[in-house]
Amino acid sequence: MAGTMRALESQAELSAEIEDTAAKWATAREPEFQPRRDYPPYRSTLLRHPTKDLFQVDPEGVELFAPAFGQRDVDPLEADLTIQRGGEPLGERMVVTGRVLDGDGRPVRHQLVEVWQANAGGRYIHQRDQHPAPLDPNFTGMGRMLTDADGVYRFTTVKPGPYPWKNHHNAWRPAHIHFSLFGTDFTQRLVTQMYFPGDPLFALDPIYQSIVDPAARERLVATYDHDVTTHEWATGYRWDIVLTGAHRTPTETEEDDR
């Protein structure tokens, strides 16, 4: 199975695998929160998923805290991905905003959010991205910001395009923005992807479908919000993020050194 000489399967064959796993899940409908790390339709998982159960342990010591980031770390201009190169990037300008919460609904305050994405044509500014779509000289596609005292993040960008990849023949990723998030303890660390409502590629994408519980994977889809859209400037999307529950209640004094 691990060989690299195998001919690429068709989307139909790949989709049959996705549907088979979905059908097995649907017989019992046991809730799941996370993607299955062992998810064969995403071929690169084959040698990279743990084969043994994870050990459930209560976080201890340093794990009960998260790294602190502050004004020293992030320039407020890094939250605007449309102003990094001196000219306007091509594409649909948009604002993405939302709140970062812990499992008890508390805002994750003054914490780092990192984002990265393809440009409007579906091309990353990365040497290994060989998709023959144009690079945009006015777009790097990476940004950083800190959440505010209510856990709110907000950034301006252009809508990323879908792009092909080599998982199977004619494989395409739905448009997405990568997010990297920290909570108040290190066990909450999360890297994920935000998607756009109604993407026709959802059913075909093994990375999105690796979250086999539909209620869970729909948590990755942003909502179009006309109240975030601004007159004659940018469309707006809202996406709230919930981290796994904090295991320690943060105190106000921890905010002092940020």
Next chain:
Amino acid sequence: MTRLAPTPGQTVGPFFHYALPYPGDADLVLAGAPGAVRLHGTVRDGAGAGVPDALLELWQADPAGTVVQRAGSLHRDGWTFTGFGRCATDRTGRYSFTTLTPGAVGDGLPFFAVTVFARGLLHRLSTRAYLPLADGATDALLTAAGARAGTLVAAAEADGYRFDVHLQGPEETVFLQAPGETPS
């Protein structure tokens, strides 16, 4: 209180290198600083091959066992130990941090908290790299890990510690999850 369902993770993908790494990310202190040690190793897949597109994060206490809560990890000033670092693996799957030896926090054994991301890894993995153990030293996790406990312990070297991460295979690393990560 009702717990909110968490937002699922997704793979870091192959294209994170221009976004997540940053200058000085793997140097929590400068090499040659008093007490500087190296924490390094290789991330391997189930065939034993180095994983060239993984990213490790390190989070640790200072040598006195204090959990530092100081900003400055993204723009290091050379003097502020923040306890956080990040290192993308190279073409052979190797990573290397320059840091300080963590002290024990409270009554616990000293360890580095390590998080692993990679293309092909759909959700991050967490583990611990314990400092080499004194005879008989153990804790609840090491006891529970039994014969696999060795995968959680860094090896002493002249200039620091070596800690390899095996995503699969006979030496598969013990990975951790905290209560609440799965539906109860």
